[in-house]
Amino acid sequence: MMASPATILQSVFGYTSFRHNQEAIIDHLLGGKDALVLMPTGGGKSLCYQVPALCLDGVTIVVSPLIALMKDQVDALLLSGVKAAFLNSTQHPSEREAILQQLRKNELKLLYVAPERLVGAEINLLQFLKEQATPALFAIDEAHCISQWGHDFRPEYRILHELKIQFPNIPVIALTATADGLTKKDIVDQLQLKDYRVFENSFNRPNxxxxxxxxxxxxxxxxxxxxxxxxxxxxxxxxxxxxxxxxxxxxxxxxxxxxxxxxxxxxxxxxxxxxxxxxxxxxxxxxxxxxxxxxxxxxxxxxxxxxxxxxxxxxxxxxxxxxxxxxxxxxxxxxxxxxxxxxxxxxxxxxxxxxxxxxxxxxxxxxxxxxxxxxxxxxxxxxxxxxxxEYCGTCDTCIHKPELSDQTIVAQKIMSAVARVNEKFGLGYIADLLRGSNSEKIRPEHKELKVYGIGKDKPRDEWMHYTRELLSSGYLQMSDSQYPVLQLTEKSKGVLFRGEKVFLHAPIQITTVKEPVIYQQLPYENDLFENLKKLRNKIAHEENVPAYLIFSDSSLIDLATYLPFTTDDLSKISGFGVYKIEKYGEAFLEHVQDYCNEQGLDTRIELKQPKRERKTKQPRERDTDTKKVSLEFYQSGMSITDIAEKRLLSVNTIETHLAFYISSGKLDINNFVPPDKQELIRTALTKYGKSSLRLLKENLPEEIGYGDIKFTIAATEINS
Incomplete structure (x- = not known):
C-alpha cells in the first residue's frame, strides 16, 4: 500500500471529498473483493478504480471498448502526473514493446486495453502479466457490453471470463452507467465475480x-x-x-x-x-x-x-x-x-x-x-x-404542467372516428379524417362518413395530442401488431354510450429554460470565466489535448467565483491537484489577479467550503521532483527561458520552481534580482502587501518584471 485514498484524491485529482459511494467501493476493492458498480454518466466511475490503482502495488489493467476512450483517460491521467498508457492496434510494434518494457519494470500504474488485446495473436497480455508483471486490479469499463441483454452487446467482451480463471485472487471491478436486472445478472455470471457487492447509485442527473x-x-x-x-x-x-x-x-x-x-x-x-x-x-x-x-x-x-x-x-x-x-x-x-x-x-x-x-x-x-x-x-x-x-421541476411536463379540462366532446369525436373506420386505422389517419383532409390516403368511402371534417376547427397536431392523451388514459388502445391501429376499450364505451365525462390535458407549447432552478451557486464573474476559457484553450492547443482535460468548466467557474489570489488558495479550488497547480497554477492566478485589480474586487476564497481535516497535514510548500528538475537545469547553466522551452512549461512555472529554492535558502536572490531593484520591490511590498502581483507591478518601474517580484517575495520568506 502506498497512500490513503483520501490523500490520493486530494493531491492527484484535486478533490476534497468523495462523491456518492466512491469511498465504500474503493475500500471494498482494497480489501481484495470484486464489485459491480452502476453509476450514472458523469458520476465519477473512473475514480473508483483510478484511486485504488494508485494505492496498490502493481499495475491496474483497464478494459475499455474504444481507442478514443483509452486515449482520453490516459491523457487526463498524464496531465495529473500519473504514469499511464494504453495498448491498441494503431501503435507501432516498437511503441507496444516500449510499454511492455515499462510493465516489466513496474513503471506503470494504469494500462488501458481493448478486450481482444488480452489474448491477441501478437501479445497475449494475460500470459505476459502472469510471467513478467504484477497486476493489482482489473477494471471493466462499459461492462454492459458483455451481456447479450444489454443495449450495446459486444461479443469480444465474452473473453473476459478468462480473468477470474487465470487470476482468481485479483479483484475485478465492472462499471456501467446503464443495466437492467437481466443485464446485471449476466455481467456477474459472465465475469464469474466472487465475493462481490453490487454498488448502485441514483440514476438521477439533476443538472x-x-x-x-x-x-x-x-x-x-x-x-x-x-x-x-x-x-x-x-x-x-x-x-x-x-x-x-x-x-x-x-x-x-x-x-x-x-x-x-x-x-x-x-x-x-x-x-x-x-x-x-x-x-x-x-x-x-x-x-x-x-x-x-x-x-x-x-x-x-x-x-x-x-x-x-x-x-x-x-x-x-x-x-x-x-x-x-x-x-x-x-x-x-x-x-x-x-x-x-x-x-x-x-x-x-x-x-x-x-x-x-x-x-x-x-x-x-x-x-x-x-x-x-x-x-x-x-x-x-x-x-x-x-x-x-411526482414532480421534479426540471422537465417539460413539470415546468409546463397543464390543467385538466373537460374535453368530452373532443374525446367523443375521436372515439366515433375510430369506431366508424372499424378500428382498422392508426393515429395519423384518424387525425386527417377529422380534419377533412383531401389526401389520397383517405379512402373515398370514409369521406362520406359524418365524422369526416368535423374537426376542422383544430390543427392536426392538436388532434394527435388529444388522441395520445386518450391512449395514455386508457380510453383507447393500440393493437399489438406490425402496423398498430387504434381500438376502443371498455372505458371508451362509457363515454360514447353512458354520458361519462373526459378530462384531458390541453396541448402546450414547450419552450426551453436556459437556467434550471436546481443548480445554485454564488454568482461568478462571467467576463473572467470567458478569459479563463481562452487561456485554457491556448494551453490545450499548445499541449495538443482537449481543453476540458486541462480543467473542467466547473473548475474555471470556481476560479471566477472565489477569486483565489495565492497558490494556497488554488488548492481549495476543485480540480487543482498538486501537479496541476505546479504546472498551470501561476498562469491562471495571474489572470484572476489581473481581473480583480481591474474591477476592484477582493478574493472570496473565505466563502469556499473548507477542506476536510486530514490526520496528517502536508507542508505548505514541498520540494517535488518537478521542481528539482528545474533546479538541476538552472545549476547546469541553463537560462530560465531555455529551461521552460526544454520542459514544455511556461516561464512563470519555472520562476515559481526557482523561487521555492530562493525561499528555502538554496539559491541566492542576488543571482536573479539586482540589489537596487530588490529595494524598490521591498518598499512596494511594505505599502501594498504581497497578495497581488499585478498591483505591485503597476506601482513599480516598467523594467521590473513579475519574475523579479516573485523572487524578491521568496527572499523575504527565508526567515519567516
Whole structure:
C-alpha cells in the first residue's frame, strides 16, 4: 500500500471529498473483493478504480471498448502526473514493446486495453502479466457490453471470463452507467465475480433538464434552439448516416459550426472531427450513436435527438454525455411516430423471437417515455427501479404542467372516428379524417362518413395530442401488431354510450429554460470565466489535448467565483491537484489577479467550503521532483527561458520552481534580482502587501518584471 485514498484524491485529482459511494467501493476493492458498480454518466466511475490503482502495488489493467476512450483517460491521467498508457492496434510494434518494457519494470500504474488485446495473436497480455508483471486490479469499463441483454452487446467482451480463471485472487471491478436486472445478472455470471457487492447509485442527473418536442417541421425550432446556444458545445444524434450528413450540411449553410460523424467515414476523418470537437474547434457534432462512448468531454451543454432512440438505456447514456461537469445542461428529443415504425423493423432479429421480443418491449417503453404526461425524470428513474417524486421541476411536463379540462366532446369525436373506420386505422389517419383532409390516403368511402371534417376547427397536431392523451388514459388502445391501429376499450364505451365525462390535458407549447432552478451557486464573474476559457484553450492547443482535460468548466467557474489570489488558495479550488497547480497554477492566478485589480474586487476564497481535516497535514510548500528538475537545469547553466522551452512549461512555472529554492535558502536572490531593484520591490511590498502581483507591478518601474517580484517575495520568506 502506498497512500490513503483520501490523500490520493486530494493531491492527484484535486478533490476534497468523495462523491456518492466512491469511498465504500474503493475500500471494498482494497480489501481484495470484486464489485459491480452502476453509476450514472458523469458520476465519477473512473475514480473508483483510478484511486485504488494508485494505492496498490502493481499495475491496474483497464478494459475499455474504444481507442478514443483509452486515449482520453490516459491523457487526463498524464496531465495529473500519473504514469499511464494504453495498448491498441494503431501503435507501432516498437511503441507496444516500449510499454511492455515499462510493465516489466513496474513503471506503470494504469494500462488501458481493448478486450481482444488480452489474448491477441501478437501479445497475449494475460500470459505476459502472469510471467513478467504484477497486476493489482482489473477494471471493466462499459461492462454492459458483455451481456447479450444489454443495449450495446459486444461479443469480444465474452473473453473476459478468462480473468477470474487465470487470476482468481485479483479483484475485478465492472462499471456501467446503464443495466437492467437481466443485464446485471449476466455481467456477474459472465465475469464469474466472487465475493462481490453490487454498488448502485441514483440514476438521477439533476443538472439535466429533459424536453420532448413534436418532430413535425422540427428544423426551424432546432435552429432557434441552437442560436441561443451558439457558444456551447453540443451533440445532435440522428438515426442514419445520411441523416447526419444532410443535417450537418444544412446547419453549416445556416451559419453553425457543425460536422457529421458516423461509422461510414474513414478513420482519419472521424479522428480529426472528434479531435476538433474535443478541443472546442467544432461546436456541434451531428452523429449516429457510433459517436459518444469514447467521449469524456465534460462541457457538452446539450444533447439533441433528432430521431427516436431504440431504448431507454441508450437514450439515458446518450443524454448523459451532457453536463458531466455538473453544470446546467439540456436533453431535447424530437419525437415522431414515423421513427417508431422504422425502429420496429430494425428490431426484427431473424430466427431469434426471444431477442426480437426484448427489443420491441424496450422500444415500447421508449415510446411511452415520449408520450407520458407524468414527470419524465420520474419515468426514467422508475424504469431503472428507482423511486422518485411526482414532480421534479426540471422537465417539460413539470415546468409546463397543464390543467385538466373537460374535453368530452373532443374525446367523443375521436372515439366515433375510430369506431366508424372499424378500428382498422392508426393515429395519423384518424387525425386527417377529422380534419377533412383531401389526401389520397383517405379512402373515398370514409369521406362520406359524418365524422369526416368535423374537426376542422383544430390543427392536426392538436388532434394527435388529444388522441395520445386518450391512449395514455386508457380510453383507447393500440393493437399489438406490425402496423398498430387504434381500438376502443371498455372505458371508451362509457363515454360514447353512458354520458361519462373526459378530462384531458390541453396541448402546450414547450419552450426551453436556459437556467434550471436546481443548480445554485454564488454568482461568478462571467467576463473572467470567458478569459479563463481562452487561456485554457491556448494551453490545450499548445499541449495538443482537449481543453476540458486541462480543467473542467466547473473548475474555471470556481476560479471566477472565489477569486483565489495565492497558490494556497488554488488548492481549495476543485480540480487543482498538486501537479496541476505546479504546472498551470501561476498562469491562471495571474489572470484572476489581473481581473480583480481591474474591477476592484477582493478574493472570496473565505466563502469556499473548507477542506476536510486530514490526520496528517502536508507542508505548505514541498520540494517535488518537478521542481528539482528545474533546479538541476538552472545549476547546469541553463537560462530560465531555455529551461521552460526544454520542459514544455511556461516561464512563470519555472520562476515559481526557482523561487521555492530562493525561499528555502538554496539559491541566492542576488543571482536573479539586482540589489537596487530588490529595494524598490521591498518598499512596494511594505505599502501594498504581497497578495497581488499585478498591483505591485503597476506601482513599480516598467523594467521590473513579475519574475523579479516573485523572487524578491521568496527572499523575504527565508526567515519567516
Amino acid at each position: 439535466i433538464t429533459y424536453y420532448v418536442k413534436p418532430k413535425r417541421n422540427y428544423y426551424d425550432e432546432l435552429l432557434d434552439y441552437l442560436e441561443t446556444h451558439k457558444d456551447d458545445s453540443g451533440i445532435v444524434y440522428c438515426l442514419s448516416r445520411n441523416a447526419t450528413e444532410k443535417l450537418a450540411e444544412d446547419l453549416k449553410a445556416d451559419g453553425f459550426n457543425a460536422e457529421a460523424y458516423h461509422a461510414g467515414l474513414d478513420k482519419s476523418t472521424r479522428d480529426q472531427r472528434q479531435d476538433l470537437f474535443l478541443k472546442d474547434d467544432i461546436k456541434i457534432m451531428v452523429a449516429t450513436i457510433a459517436f459518444g462512448m469514447g467521449i469524456n468531454k465534460s462541457n457538452v451543454r446539450y444533447v439533441i435527438h433528432a430521431d427516436l432512440p431504440k431504448n431507454i438505456e441508450g437514450y439515458y447514456q446518450e443524454t448523459g454525455r451532457a453536463g458531466r461537469d455538473g453544470l446546467p445542461s439540456e436533453a431535447v428529443l424530437f419525437y415522431g411516430a414515423g421513427d417508431v415504425m422504422k425502429l420496429k423493423n430494425f428490431a426484427q432479429i431473424d430466427n431469434n423471437p426471444e431477442q426480437t421480443k426484448i427489443l420491441l418491449d424496450k422500444l415500447d417503453k421508449m415510446v411511452a417515455f415520449c408520450e407520458t404526461r407524468q414527470c419524465r425524470r420520474k419515468y426514467l428513474l422508475n424504469y431503472f427501479g428507482e423511486q422518485a417524486p
